[in-house]
Amino acid sequence: MKQFAALFQALDATTAQSAKLAALVAYLRVAAPGDAAWAVYFLAGGKPRQMVPTKRLKALAQQAAGLPEWLFDESYEAVGDLAETIALLLPPPAAPADVPLAEWMAQLLPLRALPPDEADAHLRAQWNMLAPEQRLVYFKLITGNFRVGVSRLQVTQALATVSGVDAKRIAHRLMGYTQIGRQPQTADYAALVAPAEGDAGQPTDGAAGHPYPFFLAHPFSQPVADMPPLLGPVTDWQVEWKWDGIRAQVVRRAGAVWVWSRGEELVTDRFPELASAALQGLPDGTVIDGEILVWLPGEPAPRPFADLQKRLGRKTLTPKLLRELPVVLVAYDLLEHAGQDVREQPQQARRAHLEALLQPPSTTIGETPAVALRPSPLLQGADWQDLARQREAARSLGTEGFMLKHRHAHYGVGRTKDVGVWWKWKIDPMSVDAVLIYAQRGHGRRASLYTDYTFAVWNGPPDDANRQLVPFAKAYSGLTDAEIAQVDAIIRKTTRESFGPVRSVEATQVFELGFEGIARSPRHKSGIAVRFPRMLRWRQDKPVAEADTLQTLAALLPESSA
């Protein structure tokens, strides 16, 4: 643990990417493989199932620090990270000892299953063995929020450096490594860094359902007039809708099916209709990349993302739910065909194979086939202007715009551009001018600054003397650091009341809020929920009375729900 804590500190102590990579490599070269297995898991974004409920951990730490609850909470507010708060508040250790990382994990993971009293006793004994600088890391193992400014890409590069294996192959091996509930062992780490011979890009860890790294798109935001010189003729591109669901990979191998989310979680059980469709409809040795959407037979467009969330939110999938909110996979791409990795074939060739495998795509969205696996329809345009016109229909179909994929593009790894490029050509977000009414402090590097805001619109027109502000969205991104500092100061000066960590402020500031989707929601006070809200602009020029109203918002609702 001493080694791993030192790595954490080294990563934390520099903002230089090269220094972070060097620290990672240095650690991986000396760490025991069992420790390295866990270090990679955490640094690549892995998070074990909750070992101790946060509430109990807080209570235990508060007790050990001898503080009243409110003071512990105040401290947490200022620090913005629970693990760090506890590490800063605990009294010094009675008997420091150095226990390896893997051994800590072996002690921590079983705590889940223990009765609370017993687990608490273990925890107390454990943190009393840890020097203060190791405690932060120890509590982060428990809380799982392991952000230390290291990207998964850097972990991949470090593994490539120590193993001498190509980084793309490492990225492939890492797929699924950070799955929840996984307990990486010495052998798993050995498989990550094993020499490349005999590997052939196939599953490395014995799991037949191993997915490929997802290829990600880059935003395209140039004006239409600039598209011909930048992109060339429209015929060079495969154009599809950018659907708003869950990006997923369906792996059909060895007589079984695995469905992986973009977050590398195995979600096969959540979508039984996809699993059975893939089992029946696809041959062994097939991997498809696509988007999971709730789409009812006969309907022209998929349901909004909120309906997909309902599917994810339920613990058990009742027949009723499966009937009312059936999902489909709108397939984008074919990664494995007849047992062969086809990612290096051109886009159009992969598309041809994909269409051959699935039913032919419908020419218009109106005639949606009733099958659970279907190719994403392609769009044709005479030129970019023509496509831009077609793109205007995006919102009514519940999509975010177009995807542009070069016909010769390979399927790359992550957000790369070296073997081909995918562009996401999104429509402008919907927007309203809203009033800041509540603020809460941020986390991480924004800790102790008021950065998380709740926005409201008026529930009546300007001539309504009794109209009130109704909260409808929270947003915390879109402002520069300088703007955050200014807004933070205003919030402190205009606070009306504090409710725990939340402050209500006088309604003085107007922001232009952008969002991608809007739907009715009985769970929100305003009756409306928006998707991906963020601040587009701080409207310092606009008085509060001129902010938008619920009526403005309602006018943005899609026709089906308005």
Add this chain to the structure above:
Amino acid sequence: MAWPVAALPGHAPRGCALRPVTMPNDLVVLRPEGLYCPAGDFYIDPWRPVERAVLTHAHSDHARRGSAHYLAHADSAGTLRNRLGADITLQTLAYGEAITHQGVTVSLHPAGHVLGSAQVRIEHEGQVWVASGDYKLEDDGTCPPFEPVRCHTFITESTFGLPIYRWPAQPVLFADINAWWAANAAAGKASVLYAYAFGKAQRLLHGVDSHIGPIVVHGAVEPLNAVYRAAGVPLTPTHRVTDPQLTKTDLRRALVIAPPSAAGTPWLKRFGEHSDAFASGWMLVRGARRRRGVDRGFVMSDHADWPGLQKAIGATGAERIIVTHGSTEVMVRWLCEQGLDAQVFATEYGGDDNEDDTDAAAEQPASATAAEAAP
């Protein structure tokens, strides 16, 4: 900014009676101009011009221009004349020396904050009040350490008034700084350490291991070094960047002490690729460190940490505590729960609770000399 504690939901201070902020015979009350002593007709660290001002120290949120008469510790005189004007009417006292004004006895006692910093003790008709300005408990060697003064009412800061703030001992702190500097020097990189020009910079110069390499100070720091040296505080020898003795190689091994406002200025260009760090109590929290965007944060403050505040308050024996700036609500609620009578004076000291060791707001734009400004 401070809120009356009773207005916060869920705050029901037990030890504190809800009563007006000011009682009829209070020795110090809050006025729009600052902390005011009605019996003696003078202010302590006023933020607006007044007739008579007693100053705890020369940081600019406590020592402001425009008052007719000033009283401060003798070691503050140089800095005060520098900052408020050479022609100010200034009377100085030594620590422990008392004067009587309109029947009120006033004396100054070490606060351990920066050179010349003092707690103001006021005695009138058997009542003793102490206004402590800013203070810290650890003896840093650059000014006489904090001395607790028994009193009935203690007026305290609360800049770092949260239990997360516990400072490392000074030897541990300097071992860290020296190790960082030595590692950079070995790699041929200058070490740029941002620290406030008055107090923090001199504490660094007093404590770092000068054998590691040359030390270069920014133009905003050197005049204050002179004040410290004149007061007999031993500081390690320093160079200006224009010093002809310094070779390029020297600069690449140097420790560079500069005010935070020098970050991103052309002045830094002559050091080439360098590592940077910031010395401040706020650096204890990772989020604050990351926000600064420097390579390292060293936890070094000229304010008391949480245990220090508790110890200082306890040592006065005071039953009534008035909190002036920093985490005022937290401190008041905590003290009330400990059975003390605590309240807030909403002052204009420090900035908000995120303002660094008060001098952040006060720091003049780093005015390097013209010769130094050119890269």
